[in-house]
Amino acid sequence: MIEHLKKQLVIENALTGAEYRLQPISDIQSTPEVCCQIAAICNEALVYRWCFQSLCKGDPYPPEMAVDWIASASEGWRLGTHFVYIITDAYGEVAAACDIKSAHLDRAEMGYWSSASHRGIMTNAARAVTHLADTAGFQVLYADIHPGNHRSLACIQRCGFSKVEREATIVGHLTFDRHRPQRED
Numbered sequence: 080m081i082e083h084l085k086k087q088l089v090i091e092n093a094l095t096g097a098e099y100r101l102q103p104i105s106d107i108q109s110t111p112e113v114c115c116q117i118a119a120i121c122n123e124a125l126v127y128r129w130c131f132q133s134l135c136k137g138d139p140y141p142p143e144m145a146v147d148w149i150a151s152a153s154e155g156w157r158l159g160t161h162f163v164y165i166i167t168d169a170y171g172e173v174a175a176a177c178d179i180k181s182a183h184l185d186r187a188e189m190g191y192w193s194s195a196s197h198r199g200i201m202t203n204a205a206r207a208v209t210h211l212a213d214t215a216g217f218q219v220l221y222a223d224i225h226p227g228n229h230r231s232l233a234c235i236q237r238c239g240f241s242k243v244e245r246e247a248t249i250v251g252h253l254t255f256d257r258h259r260p261q262r263e264d
């Protein structure tokens with residue numbers, strides 16, 4: 080399974096046409112520059128609000144947290160337990176991230192964040208990850224999204240996820256599933 084996921088892909092920003100690289104996070108060097116780039120994005124208003132505010136208890140996301148995140152995400156690739164991709168621009172700077180949060184082929188959660196400076200990359204990156212997941216044999220990918228997170232609600236639907244009725248992992252979140260296309264069988 081992991082050999083289908085452990086790929087580097089070139090993807091395009093849908094708005095600018097610029098090329099980016101999507102790669103397993105274990106393929107990048109955990110340098111101070113990279114950790115500062117990740118921390119800067121995680122402190123951007125939307126990313127902080129929807130992904131890190133409660134985790135960081137309202138304090139800024141520190142670069143040390145990025146160091147730990149890269150280490151645990153790289154371990155996820157080594158152990159085959161979870162799969163974080165990082166998206167870098169033409170200069171090698173971090174623009175976005177997308178992950179499959181478990182190796183449960185029957186049903187796994189997908190997540191993502193993106194810098195507002197790279198608007199136009201997330202849908203194509205997340206679509207690329209869903210296609211890798213298809214080839215790896217994931218049957219259902221899901222995402223649970225706060226009803227106020229309008230950009231994520233739009234993004235997930237551009238990625239082919241459908242709104243479904245099921246219990247949310249977080250009470251009050253809207254629930255989206257994407258089934259592996261039959262043609263991949």
Ligand SMILES: CC(C)(COP(=O)(O)OP(=O)(O)OC[C@H]1O[C@@H](n2cnc3c(N)ncnc32)[C@H](O)[C@@H]1OP(=O)(O)O)[C@@H](O)C(=O)NCCC(=O)NCCS
Nearest residue numbers: 093125126129191192193198199200201202224230231234
């Ligand atoms: C959710 C998030 C990743 C969405 O980022 P985004 O920049 O809006 O997403 P995209 O790059 O896919 O889309 C940006 C624009 O490009 C357009 N676009 C993207 N891909 C496209 C495509 N393949 N074809 C045509 N247009 C496209 C979109 O329509 C959108 O246009 P708009 O800004 O005029 O609405 C970002 O807001 C974010 O990181 N939020 C905080 C973290 C978060 O909420 N994570 C998810 C938790 S559930």
